[in-house]
Amino acid sequence: MSYNKAPSITAETINPKVKIFNYEPCGEIVRHAERLQQEMDENPDSLPFPEVIQCNLGNPQVLGQRPITFFREVLCLCDNPDLLNKDEARALFSPCAIRRARRIINSVPGKDSGGYTSSRGIKSLRQAVANGISARDGYLSKPDDIFLTDGASAAVNTMMQILIRSHEDGILCPLPEYPLYSASIILHGGTMVPYNLTEDRGWGLQIFEVKRCLEEARSAGLTVRAMVVINPGNPTGQVLSITNQEEIVEFCRKEGLVILADEVYQDNVYVENKKFHSFKKVARSLGYDEKDLSLVSFHSVSMGFYGESGRRGGYMEITGFGDDVKRQIYKLASVTICPNIAGQILISLVMDPPKLGDESFETFEAEKEKIHSSFLKRAKTLEKAFSSLEGVSCNKIEGALYFFPRLHLPSLAIKTAESEGVSPDVFYTHRLLDATGIAVVPGSAFHQASGTIHIRCTILPDEDKIATMIPRLKAFHESFMNEFRGSEPYMNDLRR
Amino acid sequence: MSYNKAPSITAETINPKVKIFNYEPCGEIVRHAERLQQEMDENPDSLPFPEVIQCNLGNPQVLGQRPITFFREVLCLCDNPDLLNKDEARALFSPCAIRRARRIINSVPGKDSGGYTSSRGIKSLRQAVANGISARDGYLSKPDDIFLTDGASAAVNTMMQILIRSHEDGILCPLPEYPLYSASIILHGGTMVPYNLTEDRGWGLQIFEVKRCLEEARSAGLTVRAMVVINPGNPTGQVLSITNQEEIVEFCRKEGLVILADEVYQDNVYVENKKFHSFKKVARSLGYDEKDLSLVSFHSVSMGFYGESGRRGGYMEITGFGDDVKRQIYKLASVTICPNIAGQILISLVMDPPKLGDESFETFEAEKEKIHSSFLKRAKTLEKAFSSLEGVSCNKIEGALYFFPRLHLPSLAIKTAESEGVSPDVFYTHRLLDATGIAVVPGSAFHQASGTIHIRCTILPDEDKIATMIPRLKAFHESFMNEFRGSEPYMNDLRR
Numbered sequence: 005m006s007y008n009k010a011p012s013i014t015a016e017t018i019n020p021k022v023k024i025f026n027y028e029p030c031g032e033i034v035r036h037a038e039r040l041q042q043e044m045d046e047n048p049d050s051l052p053f054p055e056v057i058q059c060n061l062g063n064p065q066v067l068g069q070r071p072i073t074f075f076r077e078v079l080c081l082c083d084n085p086d087l088l089n090k091d092e093a094r095a096l097f098s099p100c101a102i103r104r105a106r107r108i109i110n111s112v113p114g115k116d117s118g119g120y121t122s123s124r125g126i127k128s129l130r131q132a133v134a135n136g137i138s139a140r141d142g143y144l145s146k147p148d149d150i151f152l153t154d155g156a157s158a159a160v161n162t163m164m165q166i167l168i169r170s171h172e173d174g175i176l177c178p179l180p181e182y183p184l185y186s187a188s189i190i191l192h193g194g195t196m197v198p199y200n201l202t203e204d205r206g207w208g209l210q211i212f213e214v215k216r217c218l219e220e221a222r223s224a225g226l227t228v229r230a231m232v233v234i235n236p237g238n239p240t241g242q243v244l245s246i247t248n249q250e251e252i253v254e255f256c257r258k259e260g261l262v263i264l265a266d267e268v269y270q271d272n273v274y275v276e277n278k279k280f281h282s283f284k285k286v287a288r289s290l291g292y293d294e295k296d297l298s299l300v301s302f303h304s305v306s307m308g309f310y311g312e313s314g315r316r317g318g319y320m321e322i323t324g325f326g327d328d329v330k331r332q333i334y335k336l337a338s339v340t341i342c343p344n345i346a347g348q349i350l351i352s353l354v355m356d357p358p359k360l361g362d363e364s365f366e367t368f369e370a371e372k373e374k375i376h377s378s379f380l381k382r383a384k385t386l387e388k389a390f391s392s393l394e395g396v397s398c399n400k401i402e403g404a405l406y407f408f409p410r411l412h413l414p415s416l417a418i419k420t421a422e423s424e425g426v427s428p429d430v431f432y433t434h435r436l437l438d439a440t441g442i443a444v445v446p447g448s449a450f451h452q453a454s455g456t457i458h459i460r461c462t463i464l465p466d467e468d469k470i471a472t473m474i475p476r477l478k479a480f481h482e483s484f485m486n487e488f489r490g491s492e493p494y495m496n497d498l499r500r
Numbered sequence: 501m502s503y504n505k506a507p508s509i510t511a512e513t514i515n516p517k518v519k520i521f522n523y524e525p526c527g528e529i530v531r532h533a534e535r536l537q538q539e540m541d542e543n544p545d546s547l548p549f550p551e552v553i554q555c556n557l558g559n560p561q562v563l564g565q566r567p568i569t570f571f572r573e574v575l576c577l578c579d580n581p582d583l584l585n586k587d588e589a590r591a592l593f594s595p596c597a598i599r600r601a602r603r604i605i606n607s608v609p610g611k612d613s614g615g616y617t618s619s620r621g622i623k624s625l626r627q628a629v630a631n632g633i634s635a636r637d638g639y640l641s642k643p644d645d646i647f648l649t650d651g652a653s654a655a656v657n658t659m660m661q662i663l664i665r666s667h668e669d670g671i672l673c674p675l676p677e678y679p680l681y682s683a684s685i686i687l688h689g690g691t692m693v694p695y696n697l698t699e700d701r702g703w704g705l706q707i708f709e710v711k712r713c714l715e716e717a718r719s720a721g722l723t724v725r726a727m728v729v730i731n732p733g734n735p736t737g738q739v740l741s742i743t744n745q746e747e748i749v750e751f752c753r754k755e756g757l758v759i760l761a762d763e764v765y766q767d768n769v770y771v772e773n774k775k776f777h778s779f780k781k782v783a784r785s786l787g788y789d790e791k792d793l794s795l796v797s798f799h800s801v802s803m804g805f806y807g808e809s810g811r812r813g814g815y816m817e818i819t820g821f822g823d824d825v826k827r828q829i830y831k832l833a834s835v836t837i838c839p840n841i842a843g844q845i846l847i848s849l850v851m852d853p854p855k856l857g858d859e860s861f862e863t864f865e866a867e868k869e870k871i872h873s874s875f876l877k878r879a880k881t882l883e884k885a886f887s888s889l890e891g892v893s894c895n896k897i898e899g900a901l902y903f904f905p906r907l908h909l910p911s912l913a914i915k916t917a918e919s920e921g922v923s924p925d926v927f928y929t930h931r932l933l934d935a936t937g938i939a940v941v942p943g944s945a946f947h948q949a950s951g952t953i954h955i956r957c958t959i960l961p962d963e964d965k966i967a968t969m970i971p972r973l974k975a976f977h978e979s980f981m982n983e984f985r986g987s988e989p990y991m992n993d994l995r996r
Binding site: 023076084187 | 509513514515516519521557559562563567572573576577580582586589592609610613614617650651653662663664665680684688758802807809810821822824827828835837838839840841843
């Protein structure tokens with residue numbers, strides 16, 4: 005399009021903070037997968053695979069996960085409260101969904117679900133969230149510490165906007181990282197202070213490494229304000245040990261850092277020897293209260309066994325900040341007026357699900373258990389399949405919806421990638437997608453350690469899909485390795 | 501709360517951009533109204549009025565406006581697509597709502613309503629919005645120019661983030677203004693360049709005044725990037741004449757300014773001699789196309805006859821920007837992943853409502869007409885009541901949901917306010933609220949011209965409420981004027 009002088013906005017003249025950040029999960033590989041899908045829709049036999057399998061995104065319901073019946077019944081009734089008074093509705097909705105929806109609607113200003121709410125969310129729903137947190141942790145949570153939000157990403161953005169004053173403010177973030185954090189820090193004009201997770205120790209966090217990074221940042225003149233911890237981990241799929249969490253709490257308390265705890269995978273843990281513990285619970289167990297530590301916990305309706313990603317619901321629990329800071333957070337939230345009501349309702353249901361005695365309880369438990377045990381099976385199957393590939397090492401999938409295997413590729417593959425002007429992980433993922441229809445994300449999107457090659461893959465495709473996907477993956481990988489092997493030996497022993 | 505050294509975040513050490521902006525619609529008067537409401541709930545006879553009437557917020561459904569049946573039926577079915585296959589549902593939902601919900605669900609990735617969507621919104625819904633715009637304007641709208649958003653406020657924030665690089669970038673905004681704009685400009689580090697609307701000319705916009713402000717800003721070294729126009733106007737309730745709109749288009753084209761057109765009140769026009777015309781339609785009618793003018797139009801599900809404010813749905817139509825800029829907007833949108841699905845569905849219904857022949861058509865038209873004609877009556881009644889008050893002048897309420905009358909208060913009232921450390925408008929609104937339960941917003945929240953005193957009042961309370969509210973208002977105002985009159989004469993002739 006050729007412009008005459010008037011329209012002066014081009015990609016060269018927009019806000020440079022927008023221009024420079026990278027956001028690869030929605031980048032080239034996704035677009036390429038979409039193109040292939042479209043090609044396939046138009047001409048089903050044109051490609052060498054039967055379907056595109058999106059292992060690139062943590063998007064449960066698009067990959068076939070069924071929603072929790074009780075949640076949708078309540079949502080549906082709240083959308084159309086007239087149904088609550090109709091006899092015919094009793095044939096379609098469980099009695100406890102009707103009761104819950106009535107209770108919610110009666111607590112909402114205007115007694116319908118279409119008005120603006122308080123910018124921090126409807127009080128009764130914040131109370132439900134606080135009750136759920138109290139029951140989970142065994143420590144009291146207060147509704148006035150809860151802000152309901154349009155998902156966790158919006159909440160993270162709000163906190164970055166509150167904390168970052170200039171590029172001299174640093175935020176500690178794990179590497180490999182979920183790129184929401186770097187994007188949000190850049191957009192708000194701050195500096196990311198990365199600390200490395202240790203792949204050799206199952207992507208564990210080593211506090212001396214965090215301390216090293218903090219000190220380096222401080223000697224470079226940065227004021228480090230907060231430490232981001234993602235537990236269970238994205239993209240790494242690890243679950244922190246409680247000892248590790250205690251070290252983090254002690255460290256942040258001592259150094260005066262806010263803990264920004266991304267706890268959106270709290271219902272996704274797959275190993276017997278580890279459990280999810282919130283950072284608030286760990287801090288309170290150590291005897292630290294609000295005056296000792298500033299802590300923000302993020303949660304959302306997108307993951308877990310609920311997977312209501314597109315609904316955009318979540319909360320942040322803010323403790324250890326003065327009322328004056330909370331008032332500023334409230335004011336900032338009020339610029340976009342309020343979080344969406346369906347998301348508010350859903351997060352209240354996630355934190356306050358049906359109880360024993362409710363008519364929906366057994367169905368709810370069965371649906372939850374079915375999804376959870378399937379995640380467990382899929383995690384094991386995928387971990388085993390990837391670990392069996394030549395030159396691939398894969399840590400245990402302990403939690404979240406992802407794993408982040410490392411690839412040791414032949415040097416000819418690396419050189420070929422270089423000659424094509426792309427990094428080896430991008431080269432591999434494109435080859436994989438073109439040959440098999442399997443879309444995964446190159447590790448560079450998550451700032452993998454330099455000189456290493458990773459991919460992030462989700463465990464979300466259902467068991468049948470995984471069963472058809474694994475032989476395709478194995479065949480591709482074998483042929484890829486053979487193509488580029490040259491005179492190199494087989495790369496089977498990767499124990500480091 | 502007393503902190504030891506560790507937690508270092510206080511209101512003094514947060515991002516100063518957050519600290520300095522003002523956002524009064526959610527400010528002190530709202531909190532005070534909430535306190536009174538709570539007092540009344542706990543002790544119904546404790547206050548000298550029977551109820552708190554919220555005339556401070558454009559929040560239709562909380563003030564009793566009924567939602568459009570068809571919209572809620574479709575939303576409800578999309579929340580729980582299992583209903584689409586149940587016979588019992590036919591007794592509860594209209595056939596065309598069932599058809600529409602089925603069409604929507606079939607077009608959504610995963611064929612359910614819980615997954616992440618594209619960051620710009622679901623394609624079929626963007627197509628529905630584009631079709632609605634094309635039908636409204638008589639000029640083609642393309643789905644690739646549409647970004648679905650969590651309401652208009654989120655969209656405005658996105659565009660400010662794109663346009664503003666530093667405090668040397670200016671954005672022209674009307675005064676009195678809807679404070680979203682100043683808040684968003686401050687938060688993104690830019691400079692607001694205010695231009696005055698002319699109260700004497702029914703809050704009309706005079707292009708020579710805008711030009712004067714532009715030139716002043718440029719000589720102060722600012723790069724002015726865009727001009728915000730709110731039409732119909734908030735807080736002023738005016739509707740721009742088409743000649744005025746043409747002048748704005750010519751001016752922005754010539755000066756290379758992006759038009760940021762806040763068109764969220766497009767379905768709220770109450771006068772015979774004016775109609776809503778989108779800026780895009782005006783520009784195209786003048787023969788200007790994409791290469792001549794950069795234009796963003798904002799719309800939402802919050803206002804109009806639909807009033808689904810808490811749902812947070814909206815769109816922006818972006819024309820006259822290159823694909824490279826649109827890619828950056830897409831990337832920015834992807835940081836919060838996607839707009840909420842219920843909001844996406846609702847804005848598609850607003851722009852593509854039932855048509856003649858659909859089973860819901862007559863009900864839909866009747867509901868719409870009932871709300872619209874009631875708005876018309878309320879606007880006339882309130883305009884007449886306020887105009888009849890001593891010392892109050894009130895422009896015609898042409899559109900939107902507000903009016904912004906000017907108060908000429910006795911000098912003793914102004915002095916008393918000063919002695920209490922508040923501005924006269926704040927003094928008046930608090931007195932009004934305490935005496936009558938009527939909550940309105942002081943004009944200073946909207947940056948009224950200095951030396952003037954205004955209040956913003958919505959037309960949203962229903963007709964019965966308005967009928968009981970007016971005698972209370974009149975009695976209060978008379979007694980207020982008498983209390984502060986001293987030796988001043990009656991202030992009846994305000995024609996200027």
